[in-house]
Structures are given as C-alpha cells and as structure tokens.
Amino acid sequence: MPVADILPELRKILPAGGVLTDPAELFVYESDGFTIAKARPAAVVFPTSTDEVVAVVKLLAANDVQIVPRGSGTGLAGGCVAFENGVIVATTRMNRILSIDLENRVAHVEAGVRNTQLSEAAALLPGGSAFHFAPDPSSQRASTIGGNAATNAGGIHTLKDFVSSNHVLGLEMVLADGQVLQTGAPGGAYEPTAFDLPGLICGSEGTFGIITRLWVRLAPKASGFRTIVGIFGDTADACEAVSEVIAVGMLPAAMEMLDGRMVKVIEDAFHFGFPPEAQALVLTEIDGIEPLLDGQMNDVAGIFRRHCALSVEVSADAATRAKLWKARKSAFGAIGRISNSYCTQDACVPRSMLAAVLARIGEIGREYGLDITNVFHAGDGNVHPIFLYDDKDESQVQNTLAAAEKVLQYCIDVGGTLTGEHGVGVEKLHLMPYLFDQATMRQFQSVKIAFDPGERINAGKLIPSEKIKVTLLKPGRHVPQ
Ligand SMILES: Cc1cc2nc3c(=O)[nH]c(=O)nc-3n(C[C@H](O)[C@H](O)[C@H](O)COP(=O)(O)OP(=O)(O)OC[C@H]3O[C@@H](n4cnc5c(N)ncnc54)[C@H](O)[C@@H]3O)c2cc1C
Numbered sequence: 001m002p003v004a005d006i007l008p009e010l011r012k013i014l015p016a017g018g019v020l021t022d023p024a025e026l027f028v029y030e031s032d033g034f035t036i037a038k039a040r041p042a043a044v045v046f047p048t049s050t051d052e053v054v055a056v057v058k059l060l061a062a063n064d065v066q067i068v069p070r071g072s073g074t075g076l077a078g079g080c081v082a083f084e085n086g087v088i089v090a091t092t093r094m095n096r097i098l099s100i101d102l103e104n105r106v107a108h109v110e111a112g113v114r115n116t117q118l119s120e121a122a123a124l125l126p127g128g129s130a131f132h133f134a135p136d137p138s139s140q141r142a143s144t145i146g147g148n149a150a151t152n153a154g155g156i157h158t159l160k161d162f163v164s165s166n167h168v169l170g171l172e173m174v175l176a177d178g179q180v181l182q183t184g185a186p187g188g189a190y191e192p193t194a195f196d197l198p199g200l201i202c203g204s205e206g207t208f209g210i211i212t213r214l215w216v217r218l219a220p221k222a223s224g225f226r227t228i229v230g231i232f233g234d235t236a237d238a239c240e241a242v243s244e245v246i247a248v249g250m251l252p253a254a255m256e257m258l259d260g261r262m263v264k265v266i267e268d269a270f271h272f273g274f275p276p277e278a279q280a281l282v283l284t285e286i287d288g289i290e291p292l293l294d295g296q297m298n299d300v301a302g303i304f305r306r307h308c309a310l311s312v313e314v315s316a317d318a319a320t321r322a323k324l325w326k327a328r329k330s331a332f333g334a335i336g337r338i339s340n341s342y343c344t345q346d347a348c349v350p351r352s353m354l355a356a357v358l359a360r361i362g363e364i365g366r367e368y369g370l371d372i373t374n375v376f377h378a379g380d381g382n383v384h385p386i387f388l389y390d391d392k393d394e395s396q397v398q399n400t401l402a403a404a405e406k407v408l409q410y411c412i413d414v415g416g417t418l419t420g421e422h423g424v425g426v427e428k429l430h431l432m433p434y435l436f437d438q439a440t441m442r443q444f445q446s447v448k449i450a451f452d453p454g455e456r457i458n459a460g461k462l463i464p465s466e467k468i469k470v471t472l473l474k475p476g477r478h479v480p481q
Contacts, residue, residue, distance in 0.1 A: 077425025111146025
C-alpha cells in the first residue's frame with residue numbers, strides 16, 4: 001500500500017512532529033555520508049520508545065512497506081539510503097541514557113544516544129571521569145551508539161580498544177514483524193553461550209531489525225600518554241615503519257597515517273608547522289602505565305628514525321596531544337577546503353602490503369584522472385582513500401565509483417577485505433561475491449532470512465538479495481527497487 005494512505009495511522013502512533021513528509025524536510029534524508037547513493041523516502045518517522053517502534057513496524061509490515069533503520073546518518077556506505085515508497089525509522093529521539101552502573105562498568109542506553117554523549121554523562125558522576133565508551137569513530141560527536149553497533153564501528157583507538165562489538169554486552173531489537181528480541185547480558189557479565197547473537201547483530205547494518213536499546217561496556221580510560229609524530233619524505237618508508245612497530249610486538253593505542261596531500265590540507269587549516277616536503281605523517285599514541293611509557297616511546301621513535309623519518313617529535317604534553325587528535329579528527333572536514341565533494345573508501349589490508357596498496361591507489365587515481373588523498377588507521381591496516389570529485393559532473397561520479405571498485409578489488413587481491421569499519425551498505429554490495437565464495441554467500445543470505453523472512457528491513461543491502469536488486473554503477477545513481 002502507498003505510504004501516503006497510512007500516514008494518519010502513523011501520526012496516531014507517534015508524538016507530534018514524529019512523521020516527516022514535506023519534500024524539503026525529506027531532502028536531508030535522501031542519503032547518508034555516502035552521498036553518491038540517493039533516494040527520497042516516502043516518510044521519516046521518529047519514535048521515542050520501543051513500544052512506538054513496535055507499533056510502527058507492525059503497521060508497516062501489515063502494509064508491506066520497506067523499512068530503513070537510521071541513526072544520525074553519518075554512515076559512509078549508503079546503508080541509510082531509502083526505498084521508493086519506503087519509510088526511514090530514525091532513532092535520534094530515542095536518546096536517553098537509562099542507567100550508568102560504574103561498579104559493574106555497564107551503561108544502558110537507548111539506540112539514539114550519541115557516542116560522546118555517554119562518556120560525557122559518565123564523567124559527571126563521582127569517579128565517572130575514569131571511564132568512557134571506548135569505540136571512537138571520528139564521527140563520534142554525531143553518530144549514535146545504535147549506529148555504531150549496527151556498523152560495528154571502529155575508530156582511531158581500535159588498534160588497542162577493538163571495535164564496537166567488543167563493547168556491546170546486550171541489546172534489544174525490534175524484528176520486521178514487531179517481535180522484540182532481547183539478547184546478551186544486561187547485567188554486565190556477558191559470555192556468549194549458544195550463539196553470540198549480540199556479536200552477530202553488531203555489523204548487520206540494519207538488515208536484521210531496529211536496535212532500540214543497548215547495554216554497553218564502560219572501559220577504564222588510560223591515564224598516561226605519549227604522542228610520537230613521525231614525518232617521512234617517502235610514503236613507503238612510513239608504511240614500513242608502521243609495519244615494524246606492530247611486527248616487533250608493540251601495541252600502540254593508535255597509529256594514524258596521513259599522506260603528503262592530507263598533511264598539506266591539515267597544515268593549511270591548523271598551522272602546525274609541518275614541513276612542505278612531508279610525504280607522510282604517522283601519528284602514534286602510546287598509553288598505559290607511566291613508568292613504561294618513555295621506553296616504548298623511544299622504541300617507536302627509534303623505528304621511525306631507522307626508516308628514514310625526516311623528523312620525529314615526541315611529547316607527553318596533554319595540550320599538544322589534544323591539538324593533534326583534534327586535527328586528525330577534523331581531517332575529513334578540512335577536505336572541504338579543496339574539493340566540492342569527496343567519497344571515503346574503506347578496506348583492510350595486511351599491514352605489510354600498505355606501501356603497495358598506497359602506490360596502487362595513486363596509479364588508479366592517475367588512470368581515472370582523479371585526485372585521491374589518504375588518511376587512515378595504519379596500525380590496523382585500515383586504509384581510507386578519499387576520492388575528490390565534483391558531484392555535479394556525472395563523469396567524475398562514475399569515474400569515482402569505477403576507481404573505488406578497482407581499489408577495493410586490489411585490496412582483496414593482496415589478502416585484504418572489503419571493509420575495515422564503514423560497512424558494505426549499498427556501496428560495496430556488488431563486491432561481496434568477489435570476496436566470498438558461493439557457499440559463504442548462501443550462509444549469509446540464510447542468516448538474513450532467519451531474522452527477516454519477508455526481506456522488509458534494509459533488504460538488498462549488505463548481502464545481495466534475489467528479491468530486492470540494488471545497482472550502483474549505472475548513470476543516474478543508485479535507487480533501491
Ligand atoms: C566524518 C566522518 C568520520 C567517520 N569516522 C568513522 C570512523 O572513524 N570509524 C567508523 O567506523 N566509522 C566512521 N564513520 C562512519 C559512521 O560515522 C559510522 O558508521 C557510524 O557508526 C554510523 O552511526 P550513525 O548513527 O550515523 O548511523 P547511520 O549512518 O544512521 O546508519 C548506519 C547503518 O546502521 C544502520 N542503523 C543505524 N541505527 C540503527 C539501529 N538503531 N538499528 C539497526 N540499524 C541501525 C543503518 O540502517 C545503516 O545501515 C565516519 C563518518 C563520518 C561522516
């Protein structure tokens with residue numbers, strides 16, 4: 001049934017202002033952070049409780065309407081792109097922190113709570129500033145904890161703190177028929193028994209159901225830090241230095257790399273005094289027990305020097321550290337200074353292949369006449385080539401998609417995988433069979449069908465579907481059908 005016919009019923013379920021249908025308002029919901037894929041939903045709804053989600057989902061099920069779960073829409077793989085005559089269910093008004101239990105180091109939150117909102121709230125409690133929600137995607141001021149779980153988000157400190165699924169103890173999810181599933185251990189002592197359902201749901205990108213509440217770990221914050229900035233005149237030297245730090249058995253809290261183009265962008269925006277001959281910058285953080293830090297810092301600095309670093313600066317100063325990380329986290333925003341539009345790719349490769357992958361990315365950029373810059377989680381081997389293009393020039397859009405596909409295929413060819421943290425969404429869907437064999441793809445499809453037999457929640461994304469076809473590389477952009 002057309003969504004227009006059920007709008008009065010939707011409005012009865014939701015509080016005032018909880019249903020958007022005005023085209024000007026829907027414009028914002030045409031895409032997520034992967035702005036190449038665009039489609040306008042019939043409506044966007046904003047439930048404020050699990051009961052409202054259940055009522056909405058049951059109504060949409062009865063009328064065979066496709067549902068797209070959405071948090072803050074910062075996703076970079078098109079997981080939130082709408083279906084024609086589909087409804088987006090946004091969790092941003094389900095943003096209450098229900099409890100913070102410092103003794104058991106667990107917080108109970110609604111899915112629309114923003115990532116940093118939780119750590120900020122914990123810090124207001126006596127003793128709470130020693131704890132935080134550890135996953136730290138660079139979008140963390142905006143992205144929701146439900147979205148972080150759905151995409152299994154990583155971040156700058158994933159190298160040591162791991163991805164979101166390691167911090168989700170339990171969750172509540174509304175299935176496509178309105179059933180409410182509660183799984184995991186709200187109490188804080190989660191140890192998977194039969195199947196690790198929270199682990200399976202984390203990373204399912206909204207294709208299993210709508211996560212409404214979560215129980216998440218509050219991890220202790222490290223108190224001692226050292227920051228090491230290595231500037232290199234050659235990208236390959238920087239990659240080899242990163243690889244060696246990990247190979248010798250060290251575990252920095254973070255190891256981020258910016259290529260020469262990106263160093264210039266950051267320098268122009270923040271004026272750190274990075275030299276113009278910098279072809280790569282490696283920002284490393286060591287954390288842990290204070291008396292051990294100087295030794296580890298000197299070890300990292302020594303490795304950087306052995307790999308021909310032009311300069312190595314070390315610091316124990318909290319203000320310098322904060323400034324450097326602010327610059328790193330603002331890197332994506334700073335790209336707005338040099339390009340109308342950009343598309344951030346995401347793949348994971350063996351660290352020993354980083355230099356070859358960056359070189360190939362450069363070649364592919366030249367082949368397609370595209371400017372590509374790189375800022376990425378080098379310690380994890382998680383590359384983020386950023387394609388700069390003009391959204392108004394369709395040939396540049398198509399070149400971006402084609403070049404991105406070549407980059408991803410190369411990453412897979414050298415032993416890597418399709419995504420390090422952003423997910424598959426619609427963007428990388430067509431490459432899933434390139435990475436996985438037929439038997440594995442069939443198992444993935446069976447798991448999706450076990451949660452959503454009617455294929456009505458974000459169907460056709462993440463895992464290709466026979467019923468819902470998604471095409472991306474055609475002119476005219478992607479629209480799920
Ligand atoms: C500037 C910038 C920097 C970024 N940096 C990082 C980074 O460092 N690491 C990283 O991992 N990602 C990063 N991202 C990507 C993005 O922020 C993450 O994927 C984030 O976890 C998405 O959260 P969200 O609330 O915005 O989710 P959305 O974008 O709204 O949704 C993302 C996906 O999750 C699903 N979803 C959302 N909420 C729910 C729910 N409650 N139940 C079921 N499914 C749901 C959606 O259907 C969609 O498929 C970055 C994005 C930007 C724009």
